[in-house]
Amino acid sequence: MRTRLLLGMLWCLGTMAYAQDFKFNKAFAYDANSERGQSIYTAYKKAYEKSIADLVAKRNAILNEINQEGTAISKVTDGEKEIKKIETEIRELSTSLKTLNNTEDFKKKTFHAFFGSPESDAFFNVMYSEERSVINFLNNSGFNLGSKSGSVYTELASGNMSTVRLSLGTMVSNSAQEDVQEAKEEEAFQRLSTSGGNTVLTLEYPLLYWSTKDNQYNLISRFIGKATADFPAFGTQTSDFAGSLLAAVDVYVDASTSNGDIRLYANVNLSRIYGTEVYKENLGLDNANFNFGKITTGVVIKNKFNLSAMFKTFSSEDSLENRNVIIGGAFIF
Template identity: 50%
Template sequence: MKKKILLIAFCLFTAFSVKAQLGFKLKPGASGITENVTKKIKIDQIKDLKNNVELSDEAFLYQIKQQDPNKFIITLKDINSDSTKKEDVYETLDIIQYNYKTTIKKQKNEARNNILHDLYTNSRQSNKKILFPDSIIKRKSDSVTLLGKQIAKLQVTTDSLYYLYVKDLMSFKSTNFGFGSLRSRAFFDLIYGNDGKRFNALGNAGVNFGNNTGSVYSEIVNGNLGLFRVSLGTMISSTGKETDADAKKEEAYQRLVTSGGNTVLNFEYPLAYLHSKNNQYNLISRLITRGTADFPEFGTKTEKWAGSGSFDLDLYADATTSNNNLRFFCNFNASKIYGTDVFKDNLGINKSNFTFGQLSLGLVFLQNFKISFIVATFSSEKSLQNRHIIAGGQVLR
């Protein structure tokens, strides 16, 4: 008993000493104590107290912690951090409505769980005299069903509101990295959806011409699958080369630089999205996994099926005038390609596994017309390096 009294007295004496030495000042209306010391120790949770408390004497806190080790969680705090600073939240009507709806959903869910628990507990009673009558059971059961429907409806509403908020937040923030399934879906909606018209230069869709060879590529269907955007596209190519051997090589090269094959399955994942506040300047990075197939039935200059798979790193950047009537863009793509023997023979190269990359430049004018040029290509296969410039065009609306 004497030891405890001495320990408590020592703690109080130490506390007053520390306070006198450091000159603590409790700000009016503030929830914390501020002081100028090289190190802070913050108690994040204290039983029966709602406000955070900050102290700076490590020995003093250690002695208190010995009295009740489970009462405090102690963390070191950097000298330059602001104890009163809170995380910035981008306040929009969507997130405000989300907060309201989430609170209502939580209340309804608690009410439903209480009724369910009440019914379950009563159903386990062995004494029939205290069991609920049928009218009460029906009323409570109907309430559970109704609340369940209301909660499900609120869940759909809150999911939609939060998704809109994530899109707004990505447009508000100038740098975006780290994409989960929701952020990934919001990113692709910004890029390819109705809100993404400023990025309509992205990709090789449209008509392309080069060295007496032309092709038309179009995306047929697309959708989101978890982290990825999945799309299926098709391409038709033709050449004016006289010999079959030259025609086969030129068509294969045309497919390679514009899509990869006459049937293409893409899986896209966003790596980064950077932009200026008014989206006058943009930078997008994606990881693309692509599977392609050339079917003779779709008009290729070969009698056998050819296929390939690739892993691509894609970088896109653009800049637009203040009135959006001219948008200049640059697209760089580097890939590692794994093809079949027929795919290799069609291109006239030595290895079926090779690296390939290309640089495209172009512009969009009047927000409706796109002109692009594949100005450079590089590859581990010399015959694919800077073969010739390919021009492309597309009406975007």
């Protein structure tokens, strides 16, 4: 009962988080190489520039007014407060305009590597925008089903910071195994092969990006770092805390129909994991530090639903190789 309740709560939280997360990113979803895309970019750019110009004029008018001889002290104080608010708005809009221009420059090129701060920021704005959502579904709320186990994952919060993207997610897993040890290992494998743990802090850095001008074909490589924690209160079979650190190289490739309604993809992830003793015991392993890889294929339908199958796993630990096929699904918000 507790697990079902947690699953429902997490699904709702994930839905609400994603409904609000990308409200600004519609500005980044256009095709920069099309006439319509250029008009969208121009419209956003003009809107930002006009808003900034209006605020500058308003600030200057207040400055002129309070600098006049004989102006009451109270009026000067109120004017200075208003100026501070206006300058904050100007800085925020100027940052948004700069981001928009960086994104426009990013979209004009079909190949990127060795990302600096402006390029990384533009990459994440484009890839995770709610309309374009090329790899949005890889981190979205969703469910995964193994032969005798299941899990629900949701990304609760995310944001860009310099050259990286940070996100915080949580997951609940459950096993139908009757044997306690087998159930513990099944749940631990379910967490390992999907999100990594029932609480996950993820860092992403783009390594390589190639795309055709119409985005019909894409190749993306990222470095992914994770810090995971398994808390007993989140439905794990063990009563002890388990944690891990993960460093991975992730490669994603896709091809879509000309109208973008169907997108076929493959995702390969190779990682090195450093776990605690309890983490090792939960998986039934001999070593707490090991290599792990997985291959996932799937289809995205109308950028609204993702159906995937993780059909291949490989590891320096024999017991983790090709354990079972995990079917996943996610609604893309």
